[in-house]
Amino acid sequence: MVKQKVTIGNPTGLHLRPAGLLCKAALRFQSSIKFEYGHTTANAKSVLSVLGACVKCGDEIELICDGADEQEAMAAITELINSGLGE
Numbered sequence: 001m002v003k004q005k006v007t008i009g010n011p012t013g014l015h016l017r018p019a020g021l022l023c024k025a026a027l028r029f030q031s032s033i034k035f036e037y038g039h040t041t042a043n044a045k046s047v048l049s050v051l052g053a054c055v056k057c058g059d060e061i062e063l064i065c066d067g068a069d070e071q072e073a074m075a076a077i078t079e080l081i082n083s084g085l086g087e
Helices: 016-026 047-052 070-082
Strands: 002-007 032-037 040-043 060-066
Touching (some): 016 047, 060 070
Antiparallel strands (some): 032 040
């Protein structure tokens, strides 16, 4: 299991389009990919779960990847978030 904190930098936070991009990227990996925000744990492979976390610009989340390709998953997801999630 690997964990890493990242800050959401895109201006609109994790609304539908960025949540969809995050979910699409997470689904490419075999590992479990989740994130914690406040008292919420969200499944990064579920758009509804990501949207339900209500993450806004500037919020810090802790990504948690667990599985066979956890290192690759963590690198890809953090790069996607740091690049602004397509916005």
